[in-house]
Amino acid sequence: MSKSLRNVLIPILAVILGLIVGAIIMLISGYSPILGYTALWNGIFGDLYTIGETIRQITPYLLAGLAVAFAFKTGLFNIGVEGQLIVGWFAAAYVGFSFELPMYLHIPLAILAAGLAGGLWAFVPGILKARLGVNEVVVTIMMNYIALHITNALIRAIAGKDTSERIHETASLRNTFFEEITDYSRLHNGIFLALIAVVVIWFILEKTTLGFELKAVGFNQDASKYAGMNVKKNIVISMVISGFLAGLAGATEALGTFEYVSTKGGMTGIGFDGIAVAILGANNPLGVIFGATLFGALKYGSLNMPNEAGIPEEMVSIIIAIIIFFVACGFIFQLFLDKLSKKKEVK
Amino acid sequence: MSLLDTIAFVFYNALFYAAPLIFTGLGAVFTERSGVTNIGLEGIMQVGAFTAILFNLFYADVFGSMTIWTAILVSMVVSAIFSLLLAVASITFRADQIISGTALNMLAAGLTIFLVKMIFGKGQTDMATEINSRFNVPVLKDIPVIGPIFFQNVYITSYLAILAAIIGWVIIYKTPFGLRLRAVGEHPMAADTMGINVNRMRYIAVMISGGLGGIGGAIFAQSFSMDYSHSTISGQGFMAIAAMIFGKWNPLGMMGAAIFFGFAQSLSTIGSNLPVIKDIPNVYLFILPYVLTVFAIAGFIGKSVAPKAINTPYIKGSR
DSSP, rough: OHHHHHHHHHHHHHHHHHHHHHHHHHHHTOOHHEEEEHHHHHHHHHHHHHHHHHHHHHHHHHHHHOOHHHHTTTTTOOHHHHHHHHHHHHHHHHHHHOOOHHHHHHHHHHHHEEEHHHHHHHHHHHHHHHHHHHHHHHHHHHHHHHHHHHHHHHHHHHHHHSSSSOOOOOOOOBBBHHHTTTOOOOOHHHHHHHHHHHHHHHHHHHHHHHHHHHHHHHHHHHHHTTTOOHHHHHHHHHHHHHHHHHHHHHHHHIIISSOOOOOOOOSHHHHHHHHHHHHHTTOOOOHHHHHHHHHHHHHHHHHHHHHHHOOOOOHHHHHHHHHHHHHEEEEEEEEHHHHHHHHHHHH | OOHHHHHHHHHHHHHHHHHHHHHHHHHHHHHHHTTTTTTTHHHHHHHHHHHHHHHHHHHHHHHGGGHHHHHHHHHHHHHHHHHHHHIIIIIIIIHHHHHHHHHHHHHHHHHHHHHHHHHHHHHHSOOOOSOOOOOOOOOGGGSHHIIIIIIIIHHHHHHHHHHHHHHHHHHHHHHHHHHHHHHHHHHHHHHTTTOOOOOHHHHHHHHHHHHHHHHHHHHIIIIIISSSOOSSSSSSHHHHHHHHHHHOHHHHHHHHHHHHHHHHHHHHHHHHGGGGGGGSSSHHHHHHHHHHHHHHHHHSSSOOOOOOOTTTTOOHHHH
């Protein structure tokens, strides 16, 4: 069985199994899976408004998933997407409401600020990993909470309350055309930003020397070093670009969906769902589109489940977690698929 | 407040906040020592907290004042079973430990709130009535100076946590089981050739961590929130992992770190009553444990070295 075929088959099998297990859980809990999945479907595709909102939900998932996937390619596990997203969200909103600029400067500046904030947040674990060999997983988890508490304190210091003022219209990603065709959903131009990012990251990874080096470091650090690559530099670059993407995800929330920033009692969850997106997408930029579309749609669609079927929307979080378990246990699928293909060969 | 009162006040609050961290951190020590990272401790604490509150609400009239202790035991069992998911995925199916731990966290967060909504029809449970309360240690409380600080108005959970950490230290460093545990985490192949069943040791370690994390979650919920909602456990599991790293994978070091983190946490809530502390903005107290952990793991405060075989499934026969 070829590796690329396996990369496609395992996620699809995992999704199907995840939905089946979800149906079983609904049955055990006394709910009707048919009603539940119908409500989920309607929550995603029900009318123009829900379709618009679904695409809006997919936007930050694309960027967060891309951030995790990009770091994975260099062998780095960026669990800190959550924190990088939070600082990016704050930075974009801050530029959005405190500066007065013409639109063609304001939007790029706000987006850039978000990316740089996220990149800076990822630079810390990156440099610690490169210079001192410190495990990036632990550092990024700690950085998440540092981000949460610092941005909360900054928002309170600047706004004097738990919600900042709205960003100026010149920084908004609002798209009146989208609003009209989707019955005034919050779908915004951020989706273009996310799709451009996917293409750019694909290009970097597949068509540039930098991408080749990053992947080489991910495969084998010693061999990369022997071949004359600067392993430490590549680790830092990979983390910073990953953080930059996570920051952009925060920008789409700040400039598109919410148009403000507020204090948070806990994590947004988008960063952790980004891990799920990357894993389902086999850490491939195109796979990320698949993962983000699926999980973004499920997540938004789930909001309809309590109204229409009386099922708590957390059902979908359970299904997503189960899907990730199945993908993570790919080893078992692989054995199974290998056995299948061997049997065929014998015949 | 007199100086003695102030010291006693700060001390028991620090220990009060530290107790759940010590139990969960001890769980982290056990699993990491066997070579399995358990990022899922956050989720395990959620399961423990949820189970404890549920048990507390439904059986308070059966068990009376013993409710919180039975609830803690039930949480321990349920969480240990829940942690089996991580063990099966990362040990038997050789899934990436970080990924399966993350999935465990997602599952716990989703499942507990799903059940809360199913049972209570709203986003949080009712308030538990039987809660962790203070008591005076007989005899010892009358010792001058030491008595008021250590033995009056204390929470029994704090002392149980300290006792657990000491027992954990003895088990890991002074028993054959502990030696095997450490061997499996440092050099599984060598352990295997000596006849130790690597995967069985790891299963046991993960389940111990699940049980201890469940106890931590149960104590936290019955001491602080009294109900269960999505924000009941927000970062305590990760902070326990931080305490383990800060304490260099040693139960006693972890306990010291957890008490210090508990101290920082308690200051952010009780600090407004204390001179000097009340002038420090809360945010510094909130981020202190996390910043210190980054420093500790970076080697600025002594060197923290993880067990060698961490994050790698053991595959018999591979080199």
